[in-house]
Amino acid sequence: MNKDPDVISLNKHAWNKVAKIYEQENIAQINPLFEYFCNQLSNGSFILDLGSGTGLPYAKAFIERGFKVLGIDISSQMIKIAQNNVPKAEFIEKSMTDLDFKDKFNGVFSSFTMLLLDTLLFKDVGMRIVQSLKKRGLFYLSLNEPWEENADVDREAIVDIMGEKMYSRAYTKEEVLDTFIPMGMILLKFSREIQCSKIFGLEHTTVYVFKKG
Numbered sequence: 001m002n003k004d005p006d007v008i009s010l011n012k013h014a015w016n017k018v019a020k021i022y023e024q025e026n027i028a029q030i031n032p033l034f035e036y037f038c039n040q041l042s043n044g045s046f047i048l049d050l051g052s053g054t055g056l057p058y059a060k061a062f063i064e065r066g067f068k069v070l071g072i073d074i075s076s077q078m079i080k081i082a083q084n085n086v087p088k089a090e091f092i093e094k095s096m097t098d099l100d101f102k103d104k105f106n107g108v109f110s111s112f113t114m115l116l117l118d119t120l121l122f123k124d125v126g127m128r129i130v131q132s133l134k135k136r137g138l139f140y141l142s143l144n145e146p147w148e149e150n151a152d153v154d155r156e157a158i159v160d161i162m163g164e165k166m167y168s169r170a171y172t173k174e175e176v177l178d179t180f181i182p183m184g185m186i187l188l189k190f191s192r193e194i195q196c197s198k199i200f201g202l203e204h205t206t207v208y209v210f211k212k213g
């Protein structure tokens with residue numbers, strides 16, 4: 001297995017540098033499938049928020065719905081901001097590549113975080129997510145997808161965001177399903193949307209909600 005230290009250390013450095021700007025720009029919008037995901041979960045469910053960022057809007061929204069939240073993020077700066085924004089959630093500095101939970105969560109939530117992994121890390125983290133879910137647990141995943149069919153997504157994966165170089169790769173629906181379906185996950189919902197923001201520009205985004213079979 002390739003636990004490429006470059007992707008992880010590059011992104012840790014970059015996200016620590018951009019944390020304040022990311023918070024100020026406040027670009028994250030609640031996706032309609034977020035409501036669907038919450039509605040499938042029973043009261044008091046325990047959610048793992050993967051790459052929890054500033055804690056806004058998602059960790060806060062989970063707490064307001066009565067869920068228990070553990071947020072993990074590789075950036076110590078993001079963790080400080082999130083602790084301040086959402087004191088009722090727990091946040092710890094940890095890379096998703098080091099996830100080591102077993103049958104613990106009713107839901108795992110990953111909003112624009114697994115796109116920061118190369119393909120080998122993506123598969124490995126996928127396996128760790130499935131292990132960390134309880135039986136019938138739910139997994140929400142949002143990603144970017146390529147603009148055109150034959151785009152060289154690996155060559156285009158080092159990007160400049162907010163003045164910092166980081167790794168960010170688009171994933172096709174086929175790649176995502178080829179990763180998670182063999183791991184026993186069932187696709188419940190899928191959506192596509194074009195988004196535009198000051199920080200990331202135009203993006204083709206996808207959202208998947210899976211259930212552990």
Ligand SMILES: C[S@@+](CC[C@H](N)C(=O)[O-])C[C@H]1O[C@@H](n2cnc3c(N)ncnc32)[C@H](O)[C@@H]1O
Nearest residue numbers: 015028051052053073074075078095096111112
């Ligand atoms: C695009 S932001 C998304 C933040 C939040 N999930 C949202 O939707 O607003 C990506 C977040 O993932 C975090 N991150 C990057 N690589 C990570 C890793 N290997 N493990 C955990 N968090 C990571 C960054 O620090 C950043 O907070």
